[in-house]
Amino acid sequence: MKKFFVLYMASEGDFKKAMADMPKMTPEEQKKSMDEWMDWMKAKGGVVDMGAPLGKTKRVTPSEITDMRNEIGGYSIVEAESHEEAAKKMQDSPHFKMMPGGWIEVMEVMPM
DSSP states (O other): EEEEEEEEEEHHHHHHHHHHHGGGGGGHHHHHHHHHHHHHHHHHEEEEEEEEEEOOEEEEEOOOOOEEEOEEEEEEEEESSSSSHHHHHHHTTTTTHHTTOOOOEEOOOOOO
């Protein structure tokens, strides 16, 4: 099995909207949303690391550290036989319900 790094992506506007909507959710709605993610990951199998949401980015060079914008909202690490299989596992991700304009990027983790 190969490992794949999965990035959950969306525009800055979509992220802002989702973050503004979260506090409006009841505890039951929050639990339902998390349960959808957990059930989906169990059904897909091969989840090595469920991952987590990601915060703001700093770009680091030898001479400076600067703030940077990106469209990455979170990550996971999954196992699959092929890159295509890993990508197909993502097509019905709850991410698309949470971020209707979002997308997912899947990259193979290369062996060292």
